[in-house]
Amino acid sequence: MNIGILGAATVGQVLARHLAAAGHNVMIANSRGPESLRDLVEQLGSRVTAGHVPEALDNPAVILGVPWTRVQDVLTPEIDWGGRVLIDATNIFTSYAPHFEIDDLGGDSGSEIVARQAPSARVVKAFNTLPIEKMFAPVPADGLRHVLFVAGDDADAIAVVERLVTDIRLAPVSIGALASGGRLMQLGGALNNLELFRANTAQE
Numbered sequence: 001m002n003i004g005i006l007g008a009a010t011v012g013q014v015l016a017r018h019l020a021a022a023g024h025n026v027m028i029a030n031s032r033g034p035e036s037l038r039d040l041v042e043q044l045g046s047r048v049t050a051g052h053v054p055e056a057l058d059n060p061a062v063i064l065g066v067p068w069t070r071v072q073d074v075l076t077p078e079i080d081w082g083g084r085v086l087i088d089a090t091n092i093f094t095s096y097a098p099h100f101e102i103d104d105l106g107g108d109s110g111s112e113i114v115a116r117q118a119p120s121a122r123v124v125k126a127f128n129t130l131p132i133e134k135m136f137a138p139v140p141a142d143g144l145r146h147v148l149f150v151a152g153d154d155a156d157a158i159a160v161v162e163r164l165v166t167d168i169r170l171a172p173v174s175i176g177a178l179a180s181g182g183r184l185m186q187l188g189g190a191l192n193n194l195e196l197f198r199a200n201t202a203q204e
């Protein structure tokens with residue numbers, strides 16, 4: 001599958017590497033343009049290319065891996081998503097270490113805000129509940145995979161994301177709609193930072 005990734009820091013780089021290793025074609029973009037990603041894409045191999053944000057957006061599945069505070073710069077109102085799958089990996093931090101601060105959404109949820117900012121996309125929340133190094137850390141026993149929660153409002157879009165998650169050797173667990181599952185997954189939610197394992201049943 002052709003996949004765009006917005007954000008080329010920890011999340012963007014690690015997911016690009018795993019998705020490319022699974023045979024997907026990835027275009028990664030940051031705010032500074034493809035030239036700034038030249039060394040990175042060289043390291044990541046021929047399945048990963050660098051592009052401008054509008055090019056990365058123009059893929060059937062797009063991973064949102066930018067800081068929460070930059071989401072509105074990326075999801076501008078004129079974008080016609082045409083039902084493409086937008087995978088929201090963001091967490092609602094307004095600042096990072098050493099002074100982590102969480103946005104006060106007043107009862108709203110991050111992925112519902114993302115979905116409102118990209119109304120023509122099918123938004124699926126994934127890849128946000130664990131630090132990336134934990135997501136891909138060794139599992140405690142053979143035959144186990146890290147559980148990766150997924151939430152969304154469109155069954156077909158969820159299926160696309162479940163497939164990608166399985167391809168990169170994680171175990172997708174879908175937990176319902178953005179409004180319910182998404183809230184459980186976001187910072188402060190019951191599933192955030194919960195590390196679980198599932199016996200692997202994926203066909204390989």
Ligand SMILES: NC(=O)c1ccc[n+]([C@@H]2O[C@H](COP(=O)([O-])OP(=O)(O)OC[C@H]3O[C@@H](n4cnc5c(N)ncnc54)[C@H](OP(=O)(O)O)[C@@H]3O)[C@@H](O)[C@H]2O)c1
Nearest residue numbers: 007008009010011030031032065066067070090091131132
């Ligand atoms: N790190 C983790 O373990 C982890 C785990 C789960 C979820 N998350 C969430 O995933 C998101 C990404 O986290 P991260 O740690 O990889 O990095 P991050 O520091 O949140 O994001 C930095 C990346 O976003 C890019 N960016 C910023 N503004 C942009 C814009 N307007 N257009 C395009 N790209 C832009 C930056 O590009 P430039 O360098 O060019 O500015 C950089 O590549 C965050 O929302 C985070 O909360 C992180």
